[in-house]
Structure formats: C-alpha cells, structure tokens
Amino acid sequence: MTKPFLSIERLTQRFPDGKGGQVTVFENASFGIERGEFVCILGHSRCGKSTIMNILAGLAQPTSGVVAMDGAEIGGPSLDRGVVFQNYSLLPWLSALANVRFGIRARHPDWSRARIDERAREFLSMVGLQGEAIDRKPCQLSGGMRQRVSIARAFANHPKLLLLDEPFGALDALTRGTIQDELLKIWSGTGQTVFMITHDIDEAILLADRILLMSNGPYARVAESVEITIPRPRVRTTIVEHPNYYPIRNHLVQFLGKRSKALSGTPSEGRPQVPEAVRIDLTDPLPPEPARLHAIRA
Numbered sequence: 001m002t003k004p005f006l007s008i009e010r011l012t013q014r015f016p017d018g019k020g021g022q023v024t025v026f027e028n029a030s031f032g033i034e035r036g037e038f039v040c041i042l043g044h045s046r047c048g049k050s051t052i053m054n055i056l057a058g059l060a061q062p063t064s065g066v067v068a069m070d071g072a073e074i075g076g077p078s079l080d081r082g083v084v085f086q087n088y089s090l091l092p093w094l095s096a097l098a099n100v101r102f103g104i105r106a107r108h109p110d111w112s113r114a115r116i117d118e119r120a121r122e123f124l125s126m127v128g129l130q131g132e133a134i135d136r137k138p139c140q141l142s143g144g145m146r147q148r149v150s151i152a153r154a155f156a157n158h159p160k161l162l163l164l165d166e167p168f169g170a171l172d173a174l175t176r177g178t179i180q181d182e183l184l185k186i187w188s189g190t191g192q193t194v195f196m197i198t199h200d201i202d203e204a205i206l207l208a209d210r211i212l213l214m215s216n217g218p219y220a221r222v223a224e225s226v227e228i229t230i231p232r233p234r235v236r237t238t239i240v241e242h243p244n245y246y247p248i249r250n251h252l253v254q255f256l257g258k259r260s261k262a263l264s265g266t267p268s269e270g271r272p273q274v275p276e277a278v279r280i281d282l283t284d285p286l287p288p289e290p291a292r293l294h295a296i297r298a
C-alpha cells in the first residue's frame, strides 16, 4: 500500500510529570494526510495538538514513532514546512514587504531581487495588503494585518506543507472571518497541503477537507477523522444552509462534549491508534433518520 504524503506512524510522546514519573500525552498515534489536503485538528486544551504540530515542524523530537513527508523522515526544521503561529512570528525590524521577501530569498537564493519583490507583493495583495501598509513595520500594523503578513510569508515560500497553529486565535470575529476567506482563496490557488490547529468548530468546517478529532489526555487519541462532505467553494455566509452542515457540526460538538472525555486515559496496549473514518452525508440516498447517522459512519 502506498503511504500518504504525510505519514505519522506510532507516534508517542511522554514528558516528565515533575514528580519523578512520566505522563503519556499520546501513544502510537497513526494517521496520514494526502497531498493538497486541508486538515484541521480539534481537541480540548492540553490534549497534545501543539506537540504533534511541533513534531511535524521538526521543532521537537517524539519519544518514539516516525513522521515522514514525501517518503523522507522528518528530523528537524526545513523550508519544506512553513509554520504560522498565533503570535505572528515576524521579524520586528523589517517592514511587512521585507518580511515576506526575507522568506522567499531564503527559499530561492538564486532568484533576482525583482522576482522576489514581485512574488512578495503578489502574495501580500492576495491577503488584502497593498499600498503604504506593506512598508510598515509589524509594530505599526494591527493584529489582523500582522497575521495576514505571516500567512502571505508562509504561502509565498511555497512549502510542501503548511502548519498553522491557531493562526486566528488572537483576532476579533470580523477580522477572523475576512482572513479565513483570504486563506481559502490563497490555498485553493496554490493547492498546498495544510495542517491546522483550531478551537473553532465553524472555522474547521469552513476550511477543512477533513477534521481530526482528538480525545483528552493523558493517552489522548486522534480518535476520528471526519470528512467534510460540503462541496467547495464554500462561502461563510451560506455554508450553514447546506444539509450536511448541522449534522456534521452536531457530531463534532457531541465528540468534544462527551466522547473526548470517555476515551481519555486508555493506554494503547501496543496497538497503532488509527482514527475511525466518519462520513456524514445527508445528500446521499441512504436510509432515513435515525438509522442514517449510524449507517453512514464508515
């Protein structure tokens, strides 16, 4: 069987518990992400989402397990993987434009100044930044604008994988909505693979092809992989009218409210922990409710 673009096999992370013992955050987590997929991960605080993200970024080593991208094991940070954090990791002494140029130059050292400049302006414009704003330093930009620059910088480098750790967590709802739309536009234009942490269920349904649901720690599990059976392009204001929207949303809420707790604390007993595939599609000609929701769980 061919491996997915990003393959996570038997990933285990234990940390010292500060009392001389260890805490197992997750154990034998095994899942994959296909090239070009947009995957969101949802789970309660401290279940281990950022730990997974840091391992995928190559910023942390797991206790055991293998993570491979395009067939090559991830052993450290690489320009093939772009990361956007919640706290806008921009270089404070450079303008917005220079921040984006800096990333492109690192990725393409052979490119001419003009080519780098053109690409930087193109991606800034895709996230709605142009004119004098792009010459401002991060401290002269609003939070939303700073996050737009971070997203432009990450996509402009054209990494094979984009890792977004709650990129909109610090933004107000209105700005968040606008940047979500811009992110969707830029992603559908570039077809890059995205793995994103969010706490926002509606954001995940709007953006993702699949949502991975994580149960609570310790011994957290990537328990389910929920397919978002809502066709693209999706529009924030009308997506709620799709017949699958609320059934999917309710399923996610139920998981986070109940199952995430019930599954917590169960060791894997040496078995790979593969998420259960869940497909909810009320537009499929399947048996009527209530049997339907159970029948369509793969």
Ligand SMILES: Nc1ncnc2c1ncn2[C@@H]1O[C@H](COP(=O)(O)OP(=O)(O)OP(=O)(O)O)[C@@H](O)[C@H]1O
Pocket: 015, 016, 025, 043, 044, 045, 046, 047, 048, 049, 050, 051, 052, 217
């Ligand atoms: N370096 C570390 N040393 C010890 N414990 C750690 C370390 N890093 C993370 N942890 C613990 O691992 C668990 C998972 O942390 P992680 O930050 O991955 O969770 P999270 O799901 O991203 O949480 P949040 O949604 O609040 O950001 C937590 O209990 C945390 O305290």
